[in-house]
Amino acid sequence: MVETNDAQLDRPLQPKDGTAGIERPKALLDSLPEDPRPLMTLSSRHVVSSRQFDRETLVQLFRLAAQYESTPALLHPPLAGKILISAFYEPSTRTRLSFESAWHRLGGDIMSITDPKSTGMAKGESLADIAEMFNNYGDVIVLRNNEGPAIYEMLDSLRIPIINAGNGIDEHPTQAMADVYTIMKWRPELARTDLPAGQRIRIGIIGVPSRMRTVRSLLLTLGCFAHAIEEVVILSREDNLFDEGQAEELGGAGLKVRVATDLDGELPSLDVVYINAIAWVGDTFEAMGMDMRLSAASPLKKGAIVLHPLARGEELSTDLDKTPHNWYFAQARGAVFIRMALLTCMVRRISEVMDVPDVGRG
8 A cells, every 4th residue: 555645645736846937928929910821821731841831930820829828718619520630650648648638629529549550551551541541530630650751651642631740750840849939938039030149049959960850840940040049059979960961951041050069068158958869760769869968967058948859868857857947848838839829720720719811711
């Protein structure tokens, strides 16, 4: 029999130290003028890559996400009567649950697949044929598959939109949206196009852009806000950090990217530190960069924030959880609301939550 601790049971639930009140969605909402036009272009669109998005669309998605986060109770859930097919053929906790939470909060219903062995794939059915069947069963698909080409094999057969929730080491576009949404809530002025040079930030990314889908998509999304970023420092001692043409693409977007290996030497000058250590390979994963770790003893800049897509390992110490540097829990929370915003637009229900022109109402 497990003994209970009455003091723990009787204590009212409180936000964890270091995370209370830091989300600040209202400040971001108030700083951005509403413009529904970019969001209307997302109607019935697939979301496969971060390359599909521009600054104007992302800013309006962030604004709508902040609106949802600031006002959780919806009088008229915009996705009532709609069905999400949540197909996760690779293990997931945060991404799957945040998508399903987002859909439920919007009033929709969900069908979940968490094991490919329970589908026709176990019998050799092609992804194209599975996509054809999905057309008849739902209104949106969220797919996670450990094989990079999988989502592309389904596109030609689909008549309903699909969201890439992670395809091997390729991309994870909605995670990148959640990452940058977190940064914009921390510093709403970064969304401005006229940001003075003295207010630009320096971002450090501990990871491998060629092997980590979260890092790949984050860098692409940061390219839409290059005007607000002084420098991006890739911190890693791994080889082959970039795929062919990857660094050139980022430079073409206006990002100044530099590689460094001295973590403690760079930390005092970084405003945002993003850390990841997991790269998916087939149906398993490999840990990378475990020689670069963050803890409360790390020489982080005062006011700097730490982000992590989670789940974490030894690379991110729990002793940072109760410090003001911890924005990774807010990052996970905000993912629900950015996905709410995106799903609302994709299912042509933007007119339920925003004033839009008559043309394009769904």
